[in-house]
Amino acid sequence: MLGSAFAPAKINLALHITGRRADGYHRLDSLVVFAAIGDTIEAIAAPDTTEPTLDIVGPFAAGLDSGSDNLVLRAARAHAAAGGRIDGLALRLIKRLPVASGIGGGSADAAATLRLLDTIAPLPSAGADTRLAMATRLGADVPMCLRSTPLRATGIGERIEPLRHFPTLPMVLVNPGVAVSTPSVFKRLEHADNLPLPEFPLAFADAAALAEWLIQTRNDLEAGAVGALPVIADALAALNATTGCLLARMSGSGATVFGLFADATMAKLAAERIAAQHPEWWVVATTAEGA
Numbered sequence: 096m097l098g099s100a101f102a103p104a105k106i107n108l109a110l111h112i113t114g115r116r117a118d119g120y121h122r123l124d125s126l127v128v129f130a131a132i133g134d135t136i137e138a139i140a141a142p143d144t145t146e147p148t149l150d151i152v153g154p155f156a157a158g159l160d161s162g163s164d165n166l167v168l169r170a171a172r173a174h175a176a177a178g179g180r181i182d183g184l185a186l187r188l189i190k191r192l193p194v195a196s197g198i199g200g201g202s203a204d205a206a207a208t209l210r211l212l213d214t215i216a217p218l219p220s221a222g223a224d225t226r227l228a229m230a231t232r233l234g235a236d237v238p239m240c241l242r243s244t245p246l247r248a249t250g251i252g253e254r255i256e257p258l259r260h261f262p263t264l265p266m267v268l269v270n271p272g273v274a275v276s277t278p279s280v281f282k283r284l285e286h287a288d289n290l291p292l293p294e295f296p297l298a299f300a301d302a303a304a305l306a307e308w309l310i311q312t313r314n315d316l317e318a319g320a321v322g323a324l325p326v327i328a329d330a331l332a333a334l335n336a337t338t339g340c341l342l343a344r345m346s347g348s349g350a351t352v353f354g355l356f357a358d359a360t361m362a363k364l365a366a367e368r369i370a371a372q373h374p375e376w377w378v379v380a381t382t383a384e385g386a
């Protein structure tokens with residue numbers, strides 16, 4: 096193998112929609128962390144190929160097209176367009192994250208592919224601006240996934256402010272098995288002119304302090320998504336009914352919801368309980384990296 100890159104799940108702990116641009120994209124203000132669970136992209140030498148091939152394996156491989164529209168291959172083509180070499184490569188995606196689920200699986204894969212290709216075949220003159228523009232063209236979430244550490248994202252998601260003194264967060268992710276189209280959830284938004292996030296403290300001592308602060312924030316896309324898919328409310332209720340859940344909320348445009356816990360043992364017990372109650376749901380106990 097030539098190399099591999101991890102594509103962690105993106106969790107929007109808070110997501111305020113603060114405006115709408117003339118081109119239809121929404122301005123947002125989001126507090127974002129990245130989980131220890133994610134996809135993996137591997138690159139294998141394939142000497143006779145001029146364009147990379149892609150094969151997809153793993154628990155969520157079924158139903159995801161490995162054709163040229165896949166974000167892994169789109170990212171590879173963007174790397175080539177910027178002057179990077181992509182011949183002689185076969186790419187493999189190990190798909191562990193549910194598709195179209197508000198945790199940025201596709202965006203994380205695109206960002207991980209860019210990171211991987213940067214190590215295997217560095218761009219001749221890869222300025223930070225080139226990389227950011229390339230990432231943003233692939234998707235509004237791709238710049239934040241390129242960084243994959245706790246951050247505040249503004250603009251349409253491309254303006255990134257890394258956060259320091261951020262606690263590691265034990266959490267449970269629950270996806271009730273429904274794929275959600277991001278544009279359709281944005282269309283259901285009643286108000287696009289919400290207030291930005293409140294002022295951040297200098298540091299959050301621990302998960303409980305962060306959860307306390309998050310209570311005054313929202314995911315502005317949650318009400319519309321729940322209206323269309325009431326099963327999201329069931330997933331939130333299942334998390335809220337567990338012992339030690341500090342806060343439960345939807346991530347991104349859904350349908351994945353997260354619950355924050357003070358420690359990993361409580362998160363694990365909560366995940367076991369929800370999985371037993373809803374064997375058809377995707378339920379994982381994980382942690383989001385601190386800073």
Ligand SMILES: C[C@@](CO)(OP(=O)(O)O)[C@H](O)COP(=O)(O)OP(=O)(O)OC[C@H]1O[C@@H](n2ccc(N)nc2=O)[C@H](O)[C@@H]1O
Binds near residue numbers: 198
């Ligand atoms: C909602 C968020 C929050 O992090 O997450 P996900 O639900 O995708 O995980 C993102 O803003 C999603 O970013 P991403 O999934 O990269 O979106 P893109 O592919 O660029 O855009 C898909 C569509 O979503 C809408 N869109 C996306 C981003 C944005 N800031 N405003 C928008 O209105 C547009 O209708 C756009 O055509």
Ligand SMILES: Nc1ncnc2c1ncn2[C@@H]1O[C@H](COP(=O)(O)OP(=O)(O)O)[C@@H](O)[C@H]1O
Binds near residue numbers: 197203
């Ligand atoms: N590698 C990929 N992983 C996931 N989805 C992908 C990928 N490539 C293209 N897509 C398409 O992107 C859409 C959004 O997927 P995803 O990024 O998982 O959504 P979300 O950001 O809401 O979790 C899906 O409908 C899927 O068809």
